[in-house]
Amino acid sequence: MRPALVRHHTKNLGDRAYAGVLTGLALLLPLLMLAVAGQLTVSAWPALKRFGPAFLWTSTWDPVAEVYGAAPMIFGTVVSSLLGLLIAVPLALGAAIFLTEFAPRWLRQPAGFLVELLAAVPSVVYGLWGVFVLIPLLRTVAVPPLKALFGWTPFFSGVFYGNSMLAGGVILAIMIVPYIAAVSREVLLAVPASQREAAMGLGATRWEAVWTAVLPYGRSGIIGAIMLGFGRALGETMAVTLVIGNRHDLSASLLQPAYTMAAALANEFTEATTQMYLSALFAVGLVLFVVTVVINALARLLVWRVARGTAVGSKAL
């Protein structure tokens, strides 16, 4: 890292004030994060105290009887996100490898720009498209062959009405592809050209150079990119809420409606009539917050190992 303004004490009042103001502004970020954690914990406390850790594996969600358990939501969040990753990772890595290793030079710049633009499409627009285009497509094109092939397994059993875990996973995949592709692309760009040249110099084909030199060098960064995508999928709200069906069910079948933590917050937060109901929703929010913070922290450390300290992915907002 380049030496910026050297940090040492100076007698100049203006300098001290300037450093003080900037430090104060910068301190707001960690304080904000502490405040979010604190507020969520305090508001979730009544529910946490009453239900204890069993909140995480109880599958009843009954506002009338005041019994709350988040298992179906946690299950739905994790399964839909994993399903999204399963579809998105090959596509995103393919796109990133193509853009950095194989694409003709004139294509790289506009294609990179396009990927970044796509990451700016609002979630609710994906949701709208999911409801009116994706679900009919799934119903007519994707589900009949899936049922014919795998209908005997529990994963594709039951009648497909549209809003389902499958629709949620597919829309998540579409949403996180540009994100994983953009971060992986930056990671691959950070791999020194000498790695490729050394492999090619030893007689490797283009693909062998990518597979044996470039990808291993960027491995931790790519894993980080995938985890960033996973974190994003876990917290994704609007698109998933519109297509996943929003039912507190635990079903192995991808064709059945499901629920996610974020979707539950979106749907039920303004309808929570009792203190305990609200507190249970805050507990859901706290779980979601803690999980995404842990995943993002790990992902950042991994990405930083390759592309040291840079705001990798910042352009893929």
Place this chain on the structure above:
Amino acid sequence: MTARAIRRRAKSAVMTGLVVGLALLAVLPLLLIFGDLIHKGATSIDWNFFVKSPVPAGETGGGVANAIVGTGIIVALACLAGIPIGVGSGLFLAEYGNGRLGWLVRFVADVMNGTPSIVVGIFAWTLLVRPVGHFSALAGGAALAILMIPMLARTTEEMVRLVPNSLREAALALGYPRWRTSLAVVARTAMGGIVTGALVAVARIAGETAPLLFTALGNLNFSTAVGHPMQTLSLQIYVYATGPFDEWHRLAWAAALVLMGLVLFVAIAARWVTRERYGVR
């Protein structure tokens, strides 16, 4: 050529083809989305759409003037708080951020960037809605500001770090105090990049829905009062998409096209600001 060499070349060609195929497949759904947006949205937009407020359910016509104005107001509120804090944090990271505090702030900014926006929404609710007892555009603006700050901090830092150190040294050698060097020379040189960062952040928050659900809430009438519920395009799309009427679905597509156009316009403007200096990156 030995059989082994042929096999290796063939494998390279096949894998290259596979990668190209995957890349095309990755872009396909996004082309479909844009196609549908333009096709279904454009046929629904007319002049009334921009100048009228929504009509009661069941009637045809009406527009989203209230949502367009509301989006503008809430985004402006977010910028008012988010830009000074975000840019200030970014300047801190670039100028004084090599120590332990810098590492912490950088790390927290990156982690906050990945925090679900709905969580930020309920946080803003506890701070600005629960104490006063009603929803407000102000709370929505605050939620969006919280989303902006970490993004802006990181892009500002990156842009300020691109300024050559020789500029700093020249100003210091001329006897400028550090704070004036930082503001009048360094930050000013990086201004284009900082503006780009701010516009990209605006493009992202303008489409946010989840953090506004229980802060700005939405409003069927035209309103510019920041202390009260306010409509945005994103909330309007959500309401129309979940409603039962075909007329609503038509309006949802139109609103989505307008929102998308707005976001793209800001994102392209962001690129245009820095087209020369950082055009390569």
